[in-house]
Amino acid sequence: MDQYADFDSLSTEKPVTPTVSPEQVLHQVFGYETFRPLQGDIVHELVDGGNALVLMPTGGGKSLCYQIPAMVRPGTGIVISPLIALMQDQVAALNQLGVRAAFLNSSMAPEQAWQTENTLLRGELDLLYCAPERLLQPRMLELLESASLSLFAIDEAHCVSQWGHDFRSDYLGLSMLAERFPAIPRIALTATADERTRKEIAERLSLTQARHFISGFDRPNIQYRIAPKTNANTQLLDFIREEHAGDSGIVYCLSRNKVDATARLLQQKGYNALPYHAGLAAGERAENQERFLREDGVIVVATIAFGMGIDKPDVRFVAHLDLPKSLEAYYQETGRAGRDGNPSTAWMVYGLQDVIKLRQMLEASQGNDHFKRVERQKMDAMLGLCEITSCRRQALLRYFGDVLEKPCGNCDTCLTPPETWDGTEAVRKALSCVYRTGQRFGVNYVIDVLRGADNDRIRQAGHQAISTWGIGTELSATQWKSVFRQLVANGYLRADPEGYGALVLTEQCRSVLRGEATLELRKDPERKASRRTSRPGAERSQHIADPVGWEALRAKRKELADEQGVPPFVIFHDTTLHELLERRPADLDEMSQVSGVGAAKLERYGKTFLDTLNSLPKED
Known part of the structure; x- marks a missing residue:
């Protein structure tokens, strides 16, 4: 006989408990005196039986918005979470607080799952966590229909949007919750969604009539810094040694090979660094994540597969050695730093090859024209943040529809305002040289021509005889790379979609070549030692x-x-x-x-x- 089949023979009555207010639960269980902004409004909306769509930054207290209503309302709150490690950590934290919480996932033995299901049906749980793919199984839905439920909480709700940065097809099936459980309140939560993504979340999860709670996106404790990539490994080592020695951090790389190489480099330099990517055995990935969560001073080097929902509050830095594909991805990944509110750093280096590589990957993708157009817009917004000369935080918040009235004073462009220069003449030389060499060569070759290099490749192509050979000796190769990086980032040049890194003119460059427009370029700073007085780590240690x-x-x-x-x-x-x-x-x-x-x-x-x-x- 199926040990799971006889649901009807089990009691579904929840033990009678004294009625308590959300404020009492906040203080007595969680130990906090008052709700943060919007938390109280969201909690009371759910307690009263309403639905909600919540946008709140990482570390802003999203979990309490559904945990407390689930404890106040009769029945069990069902939390849909995409990662096993995340739900296990959240359940462990709730159990420490005396909250009756459990999870159902594929890591459990059948006997454990059966016991948890019976506990649910007996009404002895406040919260039950499960993944979307498990929730959608017919047997799981029948189990839920036999239980007393207080609410559904859909965490990481941006996963339902095909225009979000982390689409997961299993989330699409969650639209049936409104039909199958119409009387049960639903709350969808995310930290990253622009207006288009928010609209799609609301439509797909039948929350268009729900109250929408949009908190400010600002994370003032995070210092945003983006620098030109010169020698990424040396830059990373200097950054960690001078500012975050002994701290926990995350380093993001685009490829698995780069993750492994960077982790080895950090280990050789004496850091407790661990790799994390899909190419590792599942057991090694799980062990490395566990060590990151439980040990102090661990640095994880990872692809973007790492970190969604990581609850570790004391991550002091997030470093990017490669350019993220969008501001949504950048915001979510950097948001894993400083969840405890203490000073933290979001540090990134990027260069021309990052831009070329991402643009080539996009053009070579199998997406339709509409998809590629949307992704180009997202990439352009990311590049715009990199090249901006005004406050980075203002630009980042503006992208998400948030307004910061004054410059933040805690990003690199505020702390050390960048210099600009009239690059019009240099730009015309660069664009002309790309054209004169046939739009068939990469940046290094074009720079060699501009600087009058005399080598076999240039002689064989006959390019020592063209008008642009040697007209750019006033700038160093590094300075020319900065010019070309900004031209590609701002859409005056594009990378050949077939590969090989060849630079191609775009329609946008016509006005500059005709002398109808001028261009101010950002002057890349010379590398200097970090100012120890502005170190986030130093500021924290002084406390x-x-x-x-x-x-x-x-x-x-x-x-x-x-x-x-x-x-x-x-x-x-x-x-x-x-x-x-x-x-x-x-x-x-x-x-x-x-x-x-x-x-x-x-x-x-x-x-x-x-x-x-x-x-x-x-x-x-």
């Missing part, structure tokens, strides 16, 4: 007035986490440890007033951390 106490609290947290097999931040976030160190509570009552210390954690860990604090040397 630790008692490093001995800080390390003692971290060591105790790590000990407790290792005993239970959970990441340290599941015990307490860094911000909670900072406050414990600052306030030095004398007893459990005083400790209960520390942010992030709810009733369950107070009972479980209160005495242990008080003892640790009391064992520290007394302050003078």
Whole structure:
């Protein structure tokens, strides 16, 4: 007999519990005094039975928006999450708080899954996490119809949009929730979606009539910096050594080979660096992700497959060694830094070859003309952010429909305003040389011609006799690369879609060649040592007035986490440890007033951390 078949014989009554308000749950369970902006409105909308579409930046507190309503409303909240590791971490964190949470996924043995299903049907769960492909199975839907449900939460909702940056076909089937469970409130949440993507999310998930809550996209604690790529490995090593030695971070690369090579380089330089990409064995990927979550100071070098929904709060930097395909991807990936609100860095280097490679990949893709047009627009917006001379944060927020009235003061263009120069004459020389050499050569060859190089290749092509040979000696090869990078980025030149890196003129360059337009170009800065006074890491370390106490609290947290097999931040976030160190509570009552210390954690860990604090040397 099928051990799962007899659902009707199981009790579906939820135990009677006292009625509590969302505010009581926020304080007693999660240990926070007040909701963040929009959180309270979203929570009450769901508690009252309404639907919601939520856009809130990474680290903005999206999870509480459905976790608290699921605990206040009768029944179990079903959370649809795309990654097994993410749901396991969230369930572990909720269990630490005394919340009745579980997950169903392919990592479980049949007996474990059966027990979890029975727990659901007995009404003994507040939250149940599962992947979209599992939710859509007929047997799972029958199980849910037999259970008492409080809400559906669709996390990473941009995955439903074909114009989003991370489309997943399984998400399309979630449109049936409105039809099959019309009385159950639904909430869709994402951190990254432009107006077109938001519209598609609402339509596909039947949320056009739901209330839309759009929080500000700004992450003021993140410092955005983008530099021209000269020697990417050296630049990365300098950046980590000077600003983030000992910190946890993520380094993104476009290819698997580059991930492996970069991880090896960092390991050779003494860093605790681990690779992550789809070419690794599943067990190695899982182990590397676990180490990143549970150990301090681990750097993961990864393709974009890594990081969706990663809850690690103390990622101090995200570095890109290759250009992301869109601002949505860039925003989501950089948003994995500084979820705890402490200073963090989003650092990227990019060069002409990045632009050429991405444009070639796009033109060679199998997408239709409409798809390619949309992707070109997204790529152009990404390139625009790279080459902008005004505040990067203002431009980034503007793309998502958000407004920052004044320059942020915490991006590279604000901290060190870039110089510009009238590049009109240089541009005309560059474009003319591309034309005179037949639009058949890559950037290095064209630069050689401009600078009057005398080599076999140029002599064989006869290009030492053309009018543009040797007319560009006033600029170095590096300066010419900057000119060509900006011309490709701004659409005056394009890469040959057939490959080989040949540069081709576009219609846009006519006005410049005819002398009808001028061009201001960005002057790439010369490489300088980082100014230590502006380091995010330095700013953070200055807040630790008692490093001995800080390390003692971290060591105790790590000990407790290792005993239970959970990441340290599941015990307490860094911000909670900072406050414990600052306030030095004398007893459990005083400790209960520390942010992030709810009733369950107070009972479980209160005495242990008080003892640790009391064992520290007394302050003078």
